Amino acid sequence: MKILILGAGRVGESVAESLLSERNDITMIDTDPVRLRALQDRMDLRGVVGNGIQPSVLRDAGAEDTDMLIACAPADETNLVVCKIAHDVFNVPTTIARLRSNEFDERPELLGKQGFAVDKVLHPESSVTAYIRKLIEYPEALQVLEFAHGLVSLIAVRAVAGGPLVQHTLAETPRLVPGVDMRIVAIYRQDQALPQLGGETRVEPGDEVFVLAATEHIRTVLGALRKMDRPVKRVMIAGGGKVGLRLAREIAGRYQVKIIEPNRARCDYLATELPGSVLVLNGDATDEDLLSDEGVADLDLFLALTNDDEDNIMACLLAKRLGARRVLAVINRRAYADLVQGTQIDIAISPSHAVIGELLAHVRRGDVEAVHSLRRGAAEALEGIVRGDAKTCRMAGRRVDEIALPEGTHIGALVRGLHLADGSEVEPGYAKPRVLIAHHDTTVLAHDHVIIFVPRKRLIRQVEKLFQVSATFMF
Amino acid sequence: MGALAVIALVGRLVVMFSLLFAVPLAFAMHEHDDAEDAFVLSAAITLAAGLAMSLATRRFRRELLPRDGFLLVTLVWLLLPVFGALPLRLAIPGLSITDAYFEAASAFTATGATALSGLDALPLSVNVWRCFMTFVGGLGIVVLAVAILPILGVGGSQLFKAETAGPMKDQKLTPRIADTARAIWVSYGLLSLACLWSYHAAGMSWVDAFLHMCSTVSLGGFSRYDASFGHWNSPAIEAVAMFFMMLSGVNLVLYFVSWRARSLLPLLRNAEAQAFVGAVLGTILLIAGYLTVDGAYADFGEALRHTAFHVVSVATTSGFTTLDYAQWPLFAPLLMILLGCFATCAGSTGGGIKMVRMLLLLKQSRRELIRILHPSAVTPVVLGGVAVSERVMHSVIAYMMMYGASLVGLTMLLLFSGLDAVTAFTAVLACVNNIGPGLGEVGPAVNYGSLTDFQTWVCTFAMLLGRLELLTVLVLFTPSFWRR
Numbered sequence: 020m021k022i023l024i025l026g027a028g029r030v031g032e033s034v035a036e037s038l039l040s041e042r043n044d045i046t047m048i049d050t051d052p053v054r055l056r057a058l059q060d061r062m063d064l065r066g067v068v069g070n071g072i073q074p075s076v077l078r079d080a081g082a083e084d085t086d087m088l089i090a091c092a093p094a095d096e097t098n099l100v101v102c103k104i105a106h107d108v109f110n111v112p113t114t115i116a117r118l119r120s121n122e123f124d125e126r127p128e129l130l131g132k133q134g135f136a137v138d139k140v141l142h143p144e145s146s147v148t149a150y151i152r153k154l155i156e157y158p159e160a161l162q163v164l165e166f167a168h169g170l171v172s173l174i175a176v177r178a179v180a181g182g183p184l185v186q187h188t189l190a191e192t193p194r195l196v197p198g199v200d201m202r203i204v205a206i207y208r209q210d211q212a213l214p215q216l217g218g219e220t221r222v223e224p225g226d227e228v229f230v231l232a233a234t235e236h237i238r239t240v241l242g243a244l245r246k247m248d249r250p251v252k253r254v255m256i257a258g259g260g261k262v263g264l265r266l267a268r269e270i271a272g273r274y275q276v277k278i279i280e281p282n283r284a285r286c287d288y289l290a291t292e293l294p295g296s297v298l299v300l301n302g303d304a305t306d307e308d309l310l311s312d313e314g315v316a317d318l319d320l321f322l323a324l325t326n327d328d329e330d331n332i333m334a335c336l337l338a339k340r341l342g343a344r345r346v347l348a349v350i351n352r353r354a355y356a357d358l359v360q361g362t363q364i365d366i367a368i369s370p371s372h373a374v375i376g377e378l379l380a381h382v383r384r385g386d387v388e389a390v391h392s393l394r395r396g397a398a399e400a401l402e403g404i405v406r407g408d409a410k411t412c413r414m415a416g417r418r419v420d421e422i423a424l425p426e427g428t429h430i431g432a433l434v435r436g437l438h439l440a441d442g443s444e445v446e447p448g449y450a451k452p453r454v455l456i457a458h459h460d461t462t463v464l465a466h467d468h469v470i471i472f473v474p475r476k477r478l479i480r481q482v483e484k485l486f487q488v489s490a491t492f493m494f
Numbered sequence: 495m496g497a498l499a500v501i502a503l504v505g506r507l508v509v510m511f512s513l514l515f516a517v518p519l520a521f522a523m524h525e526h527d528d529a530e531d532a533f534v535l536s537a538a539i540t541l542a543a544g545l546a547m548s549l550a551t552r553r554f555r556r557e558l559l560p561r562d563g564f565l566l567v568t569l570v571w572l573l574l575p576v577f578g579a580l581p582l583r584l585a586i587p588g589l590s591i592t593d594a595y596f597e598a599a600s601a602f603t604a605t606g607a608t609a610l611s612g613l614d615a616l617p618l619s620v621n622v623w624r625c626f627m628t629f630v631g632g633l634g635i636v637v638l639a640v641a642i643l644p645i646l647g648v649g650g651s652q653l654f655k656a657e658t659a660g661p662m663k664d665q666k667l668t669p670r671i672a673d674t675a676r677a678i679w680v681s682y683g684l685l686s687l688a689c690l691w692s693y694h695a696a697g698m699s700w701v702d703a704f705l706h707m708c709s710t711v712s713l714g715g716f717s718r719y720d721a722s723f724g725h726w727n728s729p730a731i732e733a734v735a736m737f738f739m740m741l742s743g744v745n746l747v748l749y750f751v752s753w754r755a756r757s758l759l760p761l762l763r764n765a766e767a768q769a770f771v772g773a774v775l776g777t778i779l780l781i782a783g784y785l786t787v788d789g790a791y792a793d794f795g796e797a798l799r800h801t802a803f804h805v806v807s808v809a810t811t812s813g814f815t816t817l818d819y820a821q822w823p824l825f826a827p828l829l830m831i832l833l834g835c836f837a838t839c840a841g842s843t844g845g846g847i848k849m850v851r852m853l854l855l856l857k858q859s860r861r862e863l864i865r866i867l868h869p870s871a872v873t874p875v876v877l878g879g880v881a882v883s884e885r886v887m888h889s890v891i892a893y894m895m896m897y898g899a900s901l902v903g904l905t906m907l908l909l910f911s912g913l914d915a916v917t918a919f920t921a922v923l924a925c926v927n928n929i930g931p932g933l934g935e936v937g938p939a940v941n942y943g944s945l946t947d948f949q950t951w952v953c954t955f956a957m958l959l960g961r962l963e964l965l966t967v968l969v970l971f972t973p974s975f976w977r978r
Contacts, residue, residue, distance in 0.1 A: 286872035291881040298864070299872045309870055 606715025632712020813930025845928025
């Protein structure tokens with residue numbers, strides 16, 4: 020696919036990075052030649068210097084035969100205008116805009132073809148906020164991702180000695196955790212995926228385990244792999260940027276929230292926007308006196324959400340040293356994230372990856388509903404819809420063990436009976452969709468939503484093929 | 495010369511004021527009562543004085559400077575009661591100049607304190623005049639002038655600020671100040687019409703309904719009868735009165751905003767209005783319970799009826815009565831008067847500190863307490879989703895300071911003149927907050943007529959001071975105001 024990316028910022032960079040690895044042709048437009056040069060040296064893409072809202076610059080960048088335009092400039096207005104021009108002047112089939120404001124979503128006429136012609140909106144801030152909220156809700160998890168409108172969740176959790184499943188084999192799962200159907204789709208031991216998962220595979224303490232289960236069973240799943248902590252009550256947020264503000268606003272009623280922000284004027288703004296129960300503190304998150312005065316020792320969760328990776332790491336280390344139960348850092352640089360994840364910092368979040376999933380769902384071939392990028396882009400979980408029948412599709416009408424899956428790839432769960440986009444029922448007789456955890460003898464039917472875990476990125480092409488309907492495909 | 499330019503404008507306002515005599519005069523002509531001549535004469539004198547003032551100073555007319563506003567407003571409020579007192583002095587035999595001025599000032603400031611007894615025997619037109627002055631003064635005569643006269647020019651917005659109540663006067667509803675003033679007067683007018691009709695429907699005659707409407711929506715408290723609302727002893731009339739007193743105690747601007755938004759949400763979501771209603775309801779329940787337990791009333795229902803009426807009446811700074819609540823144990827009437835010091839909203843016709851200032855002070859106190867525990871906490875005072883600037887907070891604190899000082903100073907003056915402590919203190923509270931009846935010698939069953947001339951003048955000054963929210967008047971006493 021020929022893809023045009025506007026804006027070589029953090030989001031633009033990680034979008035380019037993850038799309039490049041899938042053999043797309045990428046052209047990047049930015050006004051900063053130095054930044055473009057640096058990216059060009061590191062990645063196999065073409066850089067065009069100029070202001071992307073000018074049609075001449077877009078033409079130079081080859082907009083005429085582009086398949087997809089992704090606008091992730093810092094300003095919403097730039098992204099909207101570029102989408103409009105790309106659609107009206109160059110007939111680009113798919114336009115995607117990164118927007119900071121949520122107000123456009125509420126007005127479909129603004130984003131429609133008559134408006135700014137934006138096909139898909141990315142909200143990095145709300146993606147990161149949703150990510151973190153899940154972790155506040157399930158503090159034991161490393162990551163919780165939703166599929167099929169929230170019916171199924173993929174849970175990443177570090178196994179700790181003391182959980183009933185730990186130091187037992189997978190075959191013992193039904194006996195040890197009765198009544199809950201779940202499926203372990205991957206285990207990473209010392210950052211390496213175990214090549215084969217079988218009934219005799221043993222879960223060791225320290226393993227990073229990926230489990231698929233119905234969303235209502237998340238707590239049971241977590242309890243199976245580690246001792247449950249007490250629920251989160253006190254939360255401290257370092258950094259009152261967009262994510263910090265959104266998060267504080269969303270969780271204010273349920274948790275005791277303190278937020279630290281060094282900029283005094285921003286503090287005033289935060290205190291005005293947030294309900295009175297949130298305490299806004301003016302100061303530096305790496306100031307140990309401030310942290311201990313504000314009771315960091317009693318914290319259940321410390322979140323470092325500033326724009327500065329180093330500050331976030333240092334603040335988290337400090338908070339952990341001072342006694343915070345769990346610390347979480349937002350880290351943009353992948354090298355740092357790999358470095359600190361699982362050390363004293365319990366969770367490292369890379370914000371650019373939180374948004375990539377939304378984007379990837381558009382790039383994937385076949386009927387792919389949702390994609391989540393895992394382990395900072397190395398692995399992927401995707402939800403696709405089975406189309407066609409046994410003759411035209413490699414999955415429909417087959418048992419799970421009959422489907423030719425690439426090595427290491429697992430079908431984790433099926434959701435049957437989700438309504439179609441037009442609202443019509445797929446499976447008459449069932450008012451509610453059902454979640455089926457996949458076993459070797461489960462049969463996949465047409466219209467099922469299938470959730471597949473892909474441990475390595477290069478396998479994705481083969482998985483995509485499973486979802487494609489081909490008229491010429493013969494068994 | 496600044497003062498002369500101001501006098502030129504005051505002259506025009508006095509001319510305008512002379513037109514208001516038409517209302518009582520019409521009643522006097524219709525009833526053929528004794529006051530007909532008094533009103534004709536007063537109107538003539540007022541008109542002549544106004545014309546003389548504006549003609550003598552016409553060479554000095556110019557656009558007003560912002561600081562002129564304070565002088566103009568104070569002068570208007572000092573002078574108009576003089577003209578308003580003329581017909582009272584002429585029509586009521588034996589009324590002293592002091593008491594006549596007191597009565598007129600009390601009407602203009604919508605206080606409702608009276609120095610007269612035997613109201614029932616007065617000519618109807620005199621009672622009309624007393625109540626009508628309350629109606630006009632309740633919302634502010636200068637606001638009226640800004641609304642209907644283009645003469646005031648740009649300075650109008652400054653005048654507006656000098657006269658209207660509340661700490662935050664910079665929010666304009668409409669691009670032009672005259673439109674804002676008009677919007678407020680339209681809200682006030684519609685509220686008055688509704689009140690007039692409701693009183694009539696509840697059983698008053700049209701004339702009584704008009705008179706009591708005037709002093710209800712202005713939260714004045716004048717009545718045509720010595721017994722005030724006790725004259726009817728009708729729960730329906732009391733309910734109507736309570737309803738409209740509460741409505742008038744809310745910022746009138748909110749009605750305009752609600753109408754413009756075609757929704758009641760701005761009214762219902764307003765923090766100040768919520769606090770006002772909450773404080774009044776809470777006090778009603780507290781006092782009704784207290785009176786039942788105390789044994790003043792045998793039955794909670796009856797206690798509730800009387801408590802509700804008087805708490806609403808005093809808290810909204812009206813001062814209507816149905817019985818002598820001074821007979822209740824001191825706790826109840828004193829609590830009511832203290833509530834009257836701050837319950838009404840800024841931008842209403844009520845007097846006192848205003849609820850918004852109280853809310854800001856409470857939030858400020860909470861903020862200081864949080865600061866002790868968390869020295870680095872940033873906690874701006876937020877009201878209705880907007881941070882209140884430090885400047886406003888300082889002005890509120892300075893206002894409270896001056897308010898307290900004025901209360902103490904005026905009370906000391908009255909004590910000095912020989913009044914007893916309860917009378918002195920409650921008379922000052924009732925006048926500065928424009929409530930009307932106090933306790934003791936100025937209680938609901940008696941009136942201010944028993945005070946000496948000196949004491950009456952102190953009370954008159956207190957009413958004007960309170961109505962113009964201290965700062966407008968007190969700024970005239972600073973040397974820098976008069977320095978160029």
